[in-house]
Amino acid sequence: MPIYYEQFGLTALWQIGLLLSINRLIRLPINPFVAWFYRRYSLRTGLFIATTLATLTTFSYGVATSFIVLVIARMLWGVAWSFLRMGGFLTIIKVSTNENRGNHIGLYNGLWGMAGLVGMLAGGFLADQIPIVMMTSLFALLALICIPLIAFTVPHSNVDHRTTAKAMSPTFQFTPYISLILVTSLFKGFLIMGLFASTLSPLIESRMQEPMTIASLMIGAATIAGIVQAIRWCWDPFLAPLIGRWSDRLEKRYTLLFVPLIAGGVLLxxxxxxxxxxLLIGLLLLFQLTSTMLTTTVDTLAASAAANTDEIKMTMWHTILDDLGAAVGPLSSFLLLTWLEGSLSILYVGSGVLMLGYAVIWGSYYYKSKRKTTHANAA
Structure with missing residues (x-):
């Protein structure tokens, strides 16, 4: 859209910015409604709604001739994404156990990243080859094909197979452990999807004296940033499940957080x-490894906590805070850069210190929990 915006009927750059952000902003107020929906209706119904909205909105991108229509379509896509995101997360909670939940979360996140990469590459290639309306119609058709697949693969009932156990489990409460998970979800969205993603290109550009040349091809900062992101999306389907299985073998899953928080903080x-x-590119790729580990571990912690309490409310808060962090991350980053007079070095050092601070907070919780357990055993 930023390159072919005139083919979408747009006339100003601010319209592009609004269209690219409105779908994320609408998810913040809509997530509680989606949680309410999934409490009363089945996962299959929610996924039907999501896929139908995705089909209609994708098709409308190519045929809409009004900016207002595009805004509405992007807002509806945000609604569809909320249904898909929360529905997928709840599905994993229902079909997984404590012994394989990390593996399922890792596979889910990995496939999501790979699909995003394929969609981005295919969309960019097709936009250069065929008219926009034909491209959007093709993607809409692919979404339409998924509707019958949902009917065959997703059960209609929304009754948990652990109904009896769930009835005896406590209701959702902001306990210190759950609150710490949710605050870490906010930080994860802010740092990885917000700050890092939005400042990656400027960071690389600030360290490059001139564009790199490989086989007579000029490679600039934007291309390198795209490659750094794409490499992570390529390894996520394979690496994230491995990290998830690692967490499945731990008695206390959250101890795995110390690896990405400490390593990622030092790297930043x-x-x-x-x-x-x-050297910067090598360090960024290493940080992407810690990002995969952090994302998989935090999502697994949230899913495990949800399985032992009100799963819909826990999933709602995890999704809201993750989206909020990703939404305010870019804005906060550039506001900080303005205040820091454009110093990306200070921004990244500060972010690294913040990651290390989170490691200290989780370490404090670990030692308090361990001391409490020791005293209980002694009694």
């Missing part, structure tokens, strides 16, 4: 002081 601090563009 080093990135802030790195001047070599080649």
């Amino acid at each position: 601090v080093v990135v802030g002081f790195t001047e070599s563009s080649l």
Whole structure:
């Protein structure tokens, strides 16, 4: 859309910005409604609604001739995404156990990332080859094909197979453990989907003296940033399930958080002081590894907590805070850059220190929990 915006009937750059952000902003107020819906209706019904909306909105991108119509379509796509995101998360909670939940979450996140990469590459290629209306119609057709697949693969009943156990489990409460998971969800969305994704290109550009040349091809900062992101999406379907299975073997899953929080924090601090563009790219790829681990672990913790309490309310809060972090991350990053007079080094060092701070907070919780368990056993 940023390149072919005139083919969508747009006339100003601010319209592009609004269209690219409105679908994310609408998810913040709509998530509680989606949670209410899934409490009363089946997962299959919610996924039917999501896929139908995705089909209609994708098709409308190519045929709409009004900016207002495109805004409405993007808002409806945000609604569809909320149904898909929460529905997928709830499905994993229902079909998984404590012994395989991490593996399922890792596979879910990995396939989501791979699908995003394929969609981005296919969309970019097709936009150069065929008219926009034909491209959007093709993607709408693919979404339409998924509707009968839902009927065959997703059960109609929304009754949990652990109904008896769930009836005896406590209702949702903001306990210290759950609150810490949710605050970490907010931080994860803010850092990875917000700050890092929005400042990656400027960071690489600030360290490059001139564009790289490979086989007579000029490669700039935007291309390198895209490659760094794409590499992660390629390895996620394979690496994320491995990380999930690792967490499945741990007695306390949250102890796995120390690896990405400490390693990621140190890497961001080093990135802030790195001047070599080649070294920077290597460090960024290592940070992407920690991002995969952080995302998989936090989502698994949220799913495990949801399975032991009110799963819909826990999923709702996890989704809201994750989306909120991703929504305010880019804005906060550039506001901070304005205040810091454009110093990306300070921004990344500060982000690294913040990651290390989260490691300290989780470490404090671990030692308090361990001490409480020791005293209980002694009694």
